[in-house]
Amino acid sequence: MxxxxxxxxxxxxxxxxxxxxxHAGSRRHFEEARRSLLGGVxxxxxxxxxxxxxxFATRARGARIEDIDGNRYVDFALGDTGAMAGHSPTALCxxxxxxxxxxxxxxxxxxxxxxxxxxxxxxxxxGVPLWSFSLTATDANxxxxxxxxxxxxRPYVLVFSHCYHGTVDETFVTVDGGxxxxxxxxxVGPAVDPTTTTRVCEFNDVVALEHAxxxxxxxxxxxxxxxxxxGIVLPxxxxxxxxxxxxxxxxxxxxxxxxxxxxxxxGGCTAAWSLKPDVVTLGKSIAGGLPIGAYGVSGDVAERIxxxxxxxxxxxxxxxxxxxxxxxxxxAARAVLSEVLTPAAFAGMPALCDRFVAGVRGxxxxxxxxxxxxxxxxxxxxxxxxxxxRDGGASAAVHxxxxxxxxxxxxxNRGILLTPFHNMALMCPATTDADVDRxxxxxxxxxxxLK
Numbered sequence: 001m002x003x004x005x006x007x008x009x010x011x012x013x014x015x016x017x018x019x020x021x022x023h024a025g026s027r028r029h030f031e032e033a034r035r036s037l038l039g040g041v042x043x044x045x046x047x048x049x050x051x052x053x054x055x056f057a058t059r060a061r062g063a064r065i066e067d068i069d070g071n072r073y074v075d076f077a078l079g080d081t082g083a084m085a086g087h088s089p090t091a092l093c094x095x096x097x098x099x100x101x102x103x104x105x106x107x108x109x110x111x112x113x114x115x116x117x118x119x120x121x122x123x124x125x126x127g128v129p130l131w132s133f134s135l136t137a138t139d140a141n142x143x144x145x146x147x148x149x150x151x152x153x154r155p156y157v158l159v160f161s162h163c164y165h166g167t168v169d170e171t172f173v174t175v176d177g178g179x180x181x182x183x184x185x186x187x188v189g190p191a192v193d194p195t196t197t198t199r200v201c202e203f204n205d206v207v208a209l210e211h212a213x214x215x216x217x218x219x220x221x222x223x224x225x226x227x228x229x230x231g232i233v234l235p236x237x238x239x240x241x242x243x244x245x246x247x248x249x250x251x252x253x254x255x256x257x258x259x260x261x262x263x264x265x266x267g268g269c270t271a272a273w274s275l276k277p278d279v280v281t282l283g284k285s286i287a288g289g290l291p292i293g294a295y296g297v298s299g300d301v302a303e304r305i306x307x308x309x310x311x312x313x314x315x316x317x318x319x320x321x322x323x324x325x326x327x328x329x330x331x332a333a334r335a336v337l338s339e340v341l342t343p344a345a346f347a348g349m350p351a352l353c354d355r356f357v358a359g360v361r362g363x364x365x366x367x368x369x370x371x372x373x374x375x376x377x378x379x380x381x382x383x384x385x386x387x388x389x390r391d392g393g394a395s396a397a398v399h400x401x402x403x404x405x406x407x408x409x410x411x412x413n414r415g416i417l418l419t420p421f422h423n424m425a426l427m428c429p430a431t432t433d434a435d436v437d438r439x440x441x442x443x444x445x446x447x448x449x450l451k
Contacts, residue, residue: 001368001369001370001451002369002370003369003403003447003450003451004450004451005402007449007450007451008402008403008406008450009402011406011410011446011449011450012402012405012406012409015406015409015410015413016051016052016409018413019050019051019052019409019412019413020051022069022071022413023051023053023055023067023069023071024069025056025067025068025069026053026054026055026056026067026068026069027053029056029068030053030054030056040053041054045421048420048421049408049412049420050404050405050408050409050412050420051409051412055067055068055069055071055412056068060075060083060087060088061086061087061088062086062087062088062089062428062430063075063076063078063086063087063428063430063431063432063435064087064430065087065417071415072415073412073415073416073417074415074416074417074431074435074438074439075087075417076416076417076418076419076424076425076426076427076431076435076439077417077418077419077420077424077425077426078426078428079284079289080419080421080424081260081262081263081284081285081379081426082284082285082289083285083288083289083428084262084263084285084341084378084426084428085285085288085289085336085340085341085428085429086340086429086430086431087289087430089288089336089340089429089430091335091336091338091339091340092288092290092332092335092336092340095331095332095334095335096328096331096332096335098331099327099328099331099332100328105327105328106326106327106328107322107323107326107327107328108326108327109322110327111325112327112330112331114327114330114331114333114334115133115325115327115330117334117338118131118133118286118294118330118333118334118337119131121334121337121338122280122282122286122294122296122337123296125266125267125268125271126258126267126268126270126271126280126296127270127271127276128277128278128279128280128296128297128298129296129297129298129299129302130296130297130299130302131294131295131296131297132294132295132296132325133292133293133294133324133325133329133330134292134293134294134295134321134324134325135291135292135293135321135323135324135326135329136166136283136284136291136292136293137165137166137257137259137281137282137283137284137293138165138166138167138168138283138293139166139321139324140281140282140283140293140294140295141165141166141168141171141222141255141257141281141295142166142168143295143318143319143320144220144222144255144279144281144295145157145168145170145219145220145222145255146318146319147279147297147301147305147319148219148220148253148255148278148279148301149219149220150305150308150311151253151301151304151305151307151308152219152220152251152252152253154216154217154219155197155217155219156197156198156199156217156218156219157170157197157198157199157218157219157220157221157222158198158200158201158209158212158213158218158220158221158222158252159171159173159199159200159221159222159223160200160201160202160203160223160227160391160392161173161174161175161200161201161202161203161391161392161393162174162184162227162229162230162391162392162393162395162396163203163222163223163224163227163229163230163392164224164227164228164229164230165222165224165257165281166259166283168222169190169191169192169194169197170194170197170198170222171194171198171222172184172187172190172194173194173195173198173200174200174392174393175200175201175202175393177393179201179208181195181198181199181200182195183195199212199213199218200212202391202392202393203227203233203235203239203390203391203392204233204235204236204239204390204391205391206238206239206242206243206246209221209242209243209246210242210246213246213249213250213252214250216250216251218250218252219252219253220252220253220254220255220278220279221243221247221252221253221254221255222255222257223254223256223257224256224257224258224259224260224261225240225256225258225261225264225268225269225270225273225275226261226264226269226376227391227392227395228260228261228376228379228381228424229260229422230395230396230422231374231381231383231388231389231395231398231422231423232374232375232376232379232380232381232388232424233374233388233389233390233391233392233395234374234376234388236390240273240275244275244276247278253278253279253301254276254277254278254279255277255278255279255280255281256268256269256270256275256277256279256281257280257281258270258280258281258282259281259282259283259284259285260379261376261377262282262285262286262341263349263376263377263378263379263426264376264377265346265350265377266341266342266343266346268282269376272377277298278297278298278300278301279295279296279297279298279301280295280296281293281294281295281296282294282295282296285336285341286333286336286337286341287329287330287332287333287336288332288333288335288336288340290328290329290332290333291323291329292329292330292332292333340429341429345429346377346378348429349377349378349427349428349429349431350375350377350378350427352378352427352431352432352433352436353375353377353378353379353380353425353427354375355433355436355437356380356425356427356436356439357373357375357380359436359437359439359440359443360373360380360382360440360443361373362440363443363447364447366444366447367444367447367448367451369447369450369451370385370386371383371384371385371386372385372386372387372388374388378426378427378428379424379425379426379427380424380425381422381423381424381425382407382423383395383398383423384398384399384400384403385398404422404423406446406450407423407446408420408423410442410445410446410449411439411442411443411446414442414445415438415442416438416439416442425439
């Protein structure tokens with residue numbers, strides 16, 4: 001049966017009061033921060049947390065965070081994937097200390113052997129041979145789109161409705177219920193209406209995809225192999241094969257953004273599902289949360305890039321940045337990929353997520369609550385619907401801000417953090433069975449309270 005909405009409001013009010021009592025220090029620091037920080041936070045999205053203000057962190061290690069009031073949390077948010085390796089794993093700390101200490105230098109505008117090692121490892125994991133580095137996945141996606149437009153001579157890109165690829169201008173476009181494209185709600189100051197640069201259709205809709213690519217003027221499809229920032233939306237059988245075939249027929253390049261879907265395994269969905277992208281983009285988690293992004297290209301794409309006559313790839317042509325490929329980020333990436341986010345770690349993390357999902361489904365069944373949960377390797381996400389949505393529009397339609405608030409706040413008040421933007425939980429190498437079981441216990445307690 002559905003939850004009782006009157007009870008939801010009552011529980012939420014009680015949790016707001018509990019949060020205020022146990023997070024007075026965070027509230028005080030939040031008010032003080034308003035003097036110099038826009039929105040009271042170092043980046044505006046940090047205000048998203050339930051409770052009216054974020055908790056202020058003091059330390060983090062493994063899968064644990066402690067706040068300024070002394071509250072301790074099991075962290076299933078993990079920096080919205082940035083800390084997929086866990087907070088400050090030993091190998092990362094030692095590599096950063098060695099780079100800054102004995103070896104010296106954070107950025108020297110010169111390559112090191114770490115860069116070659118990371119490039120070789122990413123080529124092995126993802127099957128595309130040549131790599132370049134940025135500071136964020138946003139930059140990697142932005143530069144990949146520039147390169148694809150340059151080598152194809154085509155003006156458009158295609159994305160899926162309610163996708164997320166960082167702050168790439170072209171991607172803030174959705175379709176309405178009638179299939180009409182429009183700038184995404186809340187899009188801040190777009191330079192141009194994104195419908196002038198971008199074609200868009202719903203995920204899992206091969207017919208709409210083929211129609212959008214048919215004119216032959218789309219340079220690249222930029223996609224996650226499973227949507228992850230509007231809930232997890234998995235590809236239906238045949239969709240990814242149909243996508244690759246449509247790209248081949250129309251000469252459209254395929255960019256797969258594995259920033260979040262790395263949760264599927266050491267080589268993300270690309271390796272796990274034997275995908276054949278022309279370009280792969282990555283970010284944040286491969287350096288343990290230090291700033292990094294990367295894009296890898298196929299041999300054919302690399303040859304086409306190298307044959308460009310007038311493109312300035314080494315100075316002010318719009319691809320690159322002074323801190324991109326810095327030695328500190330690459331030392332961190334080598335440590336994380338070689339010693340933390342290893343194939344062995346990826347064998348354990350999905351098993352923990354299996355346990356997490358089983359616990360949630362058991363609690364939903366016990367309390368007869370018609371919600372669902374979807375898993376992608378080490379990542380899982382709750383949806384307030386009996387069946388998992390099949391596209392971004394359907395997933396957006398089941399969003400429920402009040403339920404979001406009560407879920408996140410109830411868990412937070414009992415020492416469990418989920419990603420604030422949505423109901424995502426991620427396992428890291430430091431997550432334990434006890435952490436997962438604690439979530440199951442508190443989640444079941446919440447369902448009982450709501451009924």
